[in-house]
Amino acid sequence: MKQLTRPTIFFLACLVCAGCSSTKNLKPGQFLYTGADININPDSGKRIADQKQVKADLESKTRPRPNKSILGIKYKLGIYNLAGEPTKPKGFRNWLRRQGEPPVLLSEVKLRYNNDVLKSYLISQGYLQAEVTGDTVTHGKKGKAIYTANTGDRYKINKVTFPPDTGVLTKVINENKDKTLLKVGNFYDLDVYKNERIRIDNDLKEKGYFYFSPDYLILQVDSTIGNNLANVTVKVKDIAPDAGLKPYTIKEVNIFPNYSLRRDSVLRNLKPLEYNDFKIYDNRNTFKPGLFDRLVFFKRNEAYNRKDHNKSLNRMVNIGAFQDVRMEFLPVDSFKNNQLDLNIFLTPLKKNSLSFSVVGTSKSNNFVGSELKVTQTTRNLFRGAEQLDVSVSGGFETQVKGTSQGKNSLSLTGEAKLTFPRFIVPFFKANSTNSFIPKTIATLSYQMINRGSEYTLNASKAEFGYNFKENLYKEHNLNPISINYVSTGFPSKRVEDSLFAVNPLLRSTLENQFIIGSNYNFTYTNQMEDSRRNNTYFFGGIETAGNVWGLFTSKNNEGKRTILNTPLTQFIRAEADLRDYYKITRSLIWANRLNVGYGYAYGNSTSLPFVRQFFAGGSNDIRAFAARTLGPGTYRVPEDAVFADQGGDIKLMLNSELRFKLVSILYGALFVDAGNIWLRKEDVGNPATGDPGRPGSEFKFKNALKELAVGTGVGLRVDASIFVVRLDVAFPVRKPYLPIGQRWVFDDVNFGDKDWRRDNLIFNIGIGYPF
Template sequence: MKQLTRPILFILACLVWAACSSTKSLKPGQYLYTGAEVKINPDSSGKIDDEKQVKSDLESKTRPRPNKSILGIKYKLGIYNLAGEPKKPKGLRNWIRRQGEAPVLLNEVKLKYNNDVLTSYLISEGYLQAAVTGDTVITGKKGKAVYTAETGNRYKINKVTFPPDSGILTKIINQNKDKTLLKVGDYYDLDTYKNERIRIDNDLKEQGYFYFSPDYLILQIDSTIGKNLVNVTVKVKDIAPDAGLKPYSIRNINIYPSYSLRRDTILRKLKPIEYHDFSIYDDRNTFKPKLFDRLVFFQKGEPYNRKDHNQSLNRMVNVGAFRDVRAEFLPIDSFKNNQLDLNIYLTPLKKNSLSFSVTGTSKSNNFVGSEVKVTQTTRNLFRNAEQLDVSVSGGFETQTRGTSLGRNSLSLTAEAKLTFPRFIVPFYKPNSTTAFIPKTITSLSYQMLNRGSEYTLHAIKGEYGYNFKENQYKEHNFNPISISYISTSFPTNRKDSLFEANPLLRTTLENQFIIGSNYNFTYTNQMETNRRNNVYFYGGLETGGNVWGLFTSKNDQGQKTLFNTPLTQFIRAEADLRDYYKINRNLIWANRLNLGYGYAYGNSTSLPFVRQFFAGGSNDIRAFPARTLGPGTYKVPDDAIFADQGGDIKLMLNSELRFKLVSVLYGALFVDAGNIWLRKEDLGEPGKPETARLGSGFKLKNTFNELAVGTGAGLRVDATIFVVRLDVAFPVRKPYLPEGQRWVFDDIAFGNKDWRRQNLIFNIGIGYPF
C-alpha cells in the first residue's frame, strides 16, 4: 500500500506546485485570466428576483472560460506546465501536455462582445431597459473581467391578443388559445414567445397545414403602455406564402417496401397491389400487405396531421425490418388544389445476418470475466417483419473478492427468441395506436453454469409474453407464461460438505420447477441529457406455482410435484429507484433505493436460489464481500467454505458523487447501506442448534439498527462505449457486532496492515454500479 501511496502523493504535489506557479511561465505583458465577475445594480439598493441565479447565468455566458479547476487548483493548467515545452514533435512529454490546458490569457477577453451577449440575455428575460458594461482588473500577473449590469425593472405581460377569426386558420388559432403559454402577469420571456409560436404551429399541423411554419407568426410587443407592462399581439405575417395558409389532405398512399435507388425506375412502372388505402409496389412480395395496417396511420381523403406522420415514421423505424425509411409528401398542384400524395420508400435490412461479440462481465457476486457470443438473426421470417434470433454464448469468470478466492465459473448458454411486431392474444385482437411497436416474444433457452468443485447448475427456461412502450419514458414487459426447470449436480462427496457448511442450500439447490408469470415496468428520462435531474425506476412482480399448483399432484412428502419434481411456489416483488442530479457539467450526484420482498408458501420454505436477494459485492454494498452480508445480524463464519447468504427481504441505499478528473478518467466518492433478511428466523435443522442463523429474521422495528454501512472511493475509465471501474471500500458499520458497538469509526486505521487486510475491499467492475 505504501508503495502505491507515495507515487500518488508525489504526483498530486507536483500538480499543485505546477498549478500554483502557473504564472511563472507567462511572458511580459501577459496576464492569466481567472474568470468573470458580474455585479448587478451595484449602485442601487433594489435587488432583483433570483439575483444569485441570474448572476450565475450571466457569468456562465461570458467568454472565454478560465482554466478548469477543482477546489481552486487549476489542475489541467498544472499538467500543461508540468510537461514543459516539448523538444520533440512526439513522445511522452507531448502526450502529457495534450492532457492539460494552455493558460487562458486576459487579452483573449472581448469586452464589447460579452457586453452585447449579457445585455441581450437580460432583455430576453424581461429586463427591457438593461445595459451591461465591462472592464478588466489586474492583480499581479493575474486578471479578471468585471461586468456591471444595470437591469432596470422587469416587465410583465399585461394583455395577450390573438388574430381575429378571419378564416379557418385564425379560427383554429383562437380555438386553442386557452392552451397559450403567454399568461397575463407572467414576466416577459423570449424563450416562452418562441415556444408559443411552435405550439401554434403544432396545432395547425394537426389540422392539415402541412406547409405552415413558426416563422410565419410574429409576436408584436408594445412596451410603451407604462408601469413596466407589455401588450403582446399574435399575428400571421402578411408575407406568409399561400401554400402555408391552407390545409392539405391525403390523396394517394404509395408504398415501396423493397426500395433501392438502383430499382427506382423499375418499381415505379409496376402495377401496384391495391390493399385498403395503400398502393403497394413490390414485385418480390417481400411483405404481406396487412403489415402496413400497423405501420401507416394515414388514410385516403383525411387531412394531413403531424401525429400520424410521426407515429408512422416511428413505427416503420422501430419495427426492425428496414435499413432506411423515407416519407415524401408531394403536392398535386399547390396553386389549384390542396391534396398531397404520400410516397413511402422502405429499404429492407438483409434477411440473414451473423454477429459476433466479446463482452466484459461484472456481477454483484464479484465474478469478473468475459463472454463470447454468436447470434444468427433471421428477419421477416413469415413476411410480417418477425425476427428470429438464435444465439450461443460461453463465458469464463473468476471471483476477485469473497470468502473463497480462486473460485471459477464457466457458463454455456443457448437461446432462441422469436419476436412478432404485434400483440398475439388468444380470442382477442388488440389495436395499439401508439408510436411504438408492441411485441409478442417467445423464447427458449438452456444454460449450464459450472462452479468448479462446488456444483453444476442446469436451467431450461421458456417464456411467452409481451413488450410494449407506452411512450419514450415508460416500458412494460409482461410474461403470462414463464417456465423454468432447474437441476443441480455435485462432484463426488461434495454435496454433503456443502450442505453442512450452508444448510439453506439443501432447499435452494434442489431440482425444481418454477412455473408462473412475471411483469416489470420501467420508467426513465435519462435520454433527456439536457435535464438537471434524471430519474430511473424499475418495478417487478413475479409469481411461481400459484395457478399451476391447482393442477398438480402431491408426493409422499406432501409436496406438489410436476414430473416427480417439486413445484416452487412464491411471490416476489422488487423496486429500484435511481436519481441522477447534475450539480454541474462534470459533477453528478447519483442515488439509488432498492427494495425487495419475497414470500414462499406451499411447497417452498424459501425462495429458489435464482430468485433470492443478496447483499454485498461490486454493484451492491461494496464494503462487504459478495453474498457474505446478512441475513440480519447473522455473520458467516470466517472458515466457511461456501458463502451464498440469500434472503427474502432486501433494503439497500447507495449515494455516489461522480466527477471528471481528466480526459476519460473519472472519480467517485460513495456511501452504501443496506442488508437482507429472512421473513422468519432460521432455527436450523432439528437437533442441530449449531446450524441456526440467529438474528436472521426480519423485524420492522429493528430495520435501521441492522443496516450495514460502507464508504469508499473509486476510479473509472469511461470511454462511452465501455466503462472499467475500480472501487475501494471499507465498512463503517457492521450489523453483526453487538448493539452499541456496530459503528466502527474508531477502529479505522489505514496504516495498520491487519486492518487493511480485514477491511479494505477492492472491487473491479464493468460499467457503473447503478
C-alpha cells in the first residue's frame, strides 16, 4: 500500500509499451482508426433535448468500432503487435496474437453507409428533416471520422386515427384503442410505433385471430400539417390475407402423451380415449387423463387465444416430465372455414435415471473436502407426472483454518424427495391457473456427522410443503410441517465432560433437541431481464417452531416442554436479503446487498438453536474475517478456543462490490463488506462452572453501527456462464472487538510486513458469486 509492487510496475510498463506501439506496424498510407466524433447542429448552435445521450447513441451506431482501450491505451492492439507475425502454425506467439486484435484502419470506414444509418436513427426519433454528412481527418498515423448532424425540429403527435368500425376485426382494434401507446403530444418515435403494432396484434390474438401479424398493420404519418406536428393513421393493409382477418375456434384437441417419430403413424391410427374436451392417443396409458386438465387450457369450440396458448406450453415444458413438447395448430379444410385442430405431441423423459456426482465442498466453518453422491430419479411414479428422487451421499472433510485446524469429519446423508405437480391440501381442492406448475413436496432425510474422537451428530428431518410461482418474478415456498430431530453421541462420558469443560458453549450446541414448526419464504427477482439497467433480487423468510406443539406437551422436572424426553425448541426467526445490480456499462456492474435477520426465542429456549443461528464471516459474507469467527457484538473468540463457531440472534450485513471484465471469461472485483451478529441477551456465562460467557455480545440499537466490522479486498472470477470459480483476498479495516477509538485500523495496513499479512489477509475460494 505504501509502494508499488513489482507486478504492478510490470503491468503499467506493458500498458505504456502497448500505447507506444499501436501504430509502429502500419504500412505507408495506412492510418489507425481512433473513433468517431459527432457534431450536432454546429452551425445553428441550437441544443436539442437529451443531446448528450443522442450524441452517444449516434456514436455507438457508427462502424467499424475502434480498437478496445483502457484509459486511452489500446491494450489488445498492443498485445497483437507484441506477438508479431507467427513463424509456426502453433505455439505461444500464435496464442498471444489471438488474445489481441489487429489494427482497425481508417480505410475501413464507410462514410455513406454511416451517414444513412445515423440519419435513419434521427428520423426514427422524430427528427423527420434530419441530414447527416461525414468526413475523415488524419493526424500523423492516426485518423478519425467526423459526422455533422443537422437535426431540425423534433416532431410531435397531433392526432391519432384508428380504422373505422366496419367489422369484427376493426371493432376489436377500436375496443382497445384507449390502451394505445401513441399519445397526443408525445414525440414521434419509431420504436413506439412498432410496439403499437405488436400491442394491437396481441389484442387480436386474444380474440381468435391466429393468423394475424403485426406486418398487416401500417401506421401512416402525415408531417405536412405544419408546426412540427404529425397526424398518425392506423390502417389494416389492403393486401392482408383473408386467413389473417378472421377469428378461429378450436375444433379438436388431440393429445399424444407418448409420442415418438418412429410411432407417428401407429399413434395417429389408434382409437382415442375421449376425456372431457380432449382426445388422447396412447395405448400404453402412460399418464392419467386428469393430468391434462392442469396442463392444457384449450377447450373444444372455444376461440383461440394467445394467453391459453402460452400457459399450456409453459406448463407442459416446466412440469419436468417431457423431453420434447410441440403444439401444432392446423386449419380445418385448408382455411375454408374458421376452425383449427390442435395436436399436442409430448415425448416423455425416461422413467428411471441414475446420476453420480463427485464434488468438492467448502463450508462456512472452514471444512473442505470431497463428497460422492448417487441419485436415483423415478419419474411419473403414479402416472401423474410425479417425481421421486432418492439420493445417498458420503464425504470426508478436514478443517484447514481456524482454531480447530486439522480436525476431520466423516458424513453420510440419505434423502428421499417426492414431488407432486399439483396442490395437495387435505379437505380442500386447490387449483392454479397461471403459467407455472404448483408443486407439493414431501421430504425425508437423515444425516450422520462423525467428528472423530469428539462426538457423532445425527439429524433427521421430515418436511411437507408447497412451491408455487405467482408469476415470472415472484416465487413462494410454504412448509406448514417441518420436523427436525437432532441427537448427539459421545465416545464416552469422560470425553463429553472434558469437551464441555473446555468450551461450555458446546453444551447448548450439541444437546438433543426437537425443532417442530413451519416456515415460509418469498423470492422476487427480475434478474432474467438483461435489458434492464438495474436488476433487483429480494428474499424474505420467516420460521416458527414449537408454537402449536408447545400447547400439547407437558413440562419435565426442569420446567421444559419435551417430546420423547427431548426438549422442544421454541422460537420465531425472520430474515431478509435485498440485492441490487446496477449496470454502469455492459462490462461494469455495481452490486449491493443488505442482509438482516432477527430471532426471538421463548418458552423452553433462551436463544436460537445453533442450527438456526446467524453467523458472520466467510467467503459469502464478510470476507475479511474467517468463517463464523466474527462477533457476537464486541466479543472476540479466544485464540485457543476449541470450538470457534460463533452464532447470534440478530444479524446486520452490508456488501458493495464493483465487478468488471478483464479479458475473455476473466473478471475482477473490488469490494467492501460490513456487518456483525449479536445476541438478544448478553451471554453472561456461569462462573461456577468456569463458563466466562461472551461479554459485549448483547444487541443495543444505539451501539449497533459502532460495532460493525468492515473489510475490503479484491477478487478474480472465472465466469464461464455454466459455472463461476472465485478467488477473493480481503483484509479488515475496522475491528469491532478493539477498544472504542481504536477500531479503525487503516494505519496498521502494511502489505510488506509478513506478520501483518499472516494475521490479516484472508483468502476465500468459492463457487459462484458471493451474492
